[in-house]
Amino acid sequence: MDRAIDLARIGMNQNHGGPFGCVIVKDEQIVGEGHNRVTTSNDPTAHAEVVAIRDACKHLGTFQLTGCDVYTSCEPCPMCLGALYWARPDRIFYAANRKDASDAGFDDSFIYDEISVPAPERSITTNSLNRDKALKLFDEWEEKEDKIAY
Numbered sequence: 001m002d003r004a005i006d007l008a009r010i011g012m013n014q015n016h017g018g019p020f021g022c023v024i025v026k027d028e029q030i031v032g033e034g035h036n037r038v039t040t041s042n043d044p045t046a047h048a049e050v051v052a053i054r055d056a057c058k059h060l061g062t063f064q065l066t067g068c069d070v071y072t073s074c075e076p077c078p079m080c081l082g083a084l085y086w087a088r089p090d091r092i093f094y095a096a097n098r099k100d101a102s103d104a105g106f107d108d109s110f111i112y113d114e115i116s117v118p119a120p121e122r123s124i125t126t127n128s129l130n131r132d133k134a135l136k137l138f139d140e141w142e143e144k145e146d147k148i149a150y
Helices: 002-013 048-060 078-087 098-103 109-115 131-143
Strands: 021-026 029-035 068-074 091-096
Touching: 002 021, 002 029, 002 048, 002 068, 021 048, 029 048, 048 068, 048 078, 068 098, 078 109
Parallel strands: 068 091
Antiparallel strands: 021 029, 021 068
């Protein structure tokens, strides 16, 4: 956890983004790490956890982090939590919580709230188009014999 907090400070002091850091460990070895890089990469998805997931997956040569533990300087936001669930680590540890982040100006509670709102009622206009065509893709996927399930 100390390394995750150190990474958060490094990224913050280098003006890469907010004070967030993350380390991914497997078999007591760091296999991925990152700090927030949103502002320097002009990438709103470049949160510490996403950067660390990408680093760990590249290092391990896999798209799943089973057998890994995640140490992050702050409770993951909804996007990062979703990414972590897709990556499937064994455990997630965090230092500061979402209220602490909100108090420092990083309030993501509106995103947690939006998740439960029906798509047409969300604050960003969200509509479904060409559903029939998209459903055919799922049929093709189900029939695909060489697919890699994840």
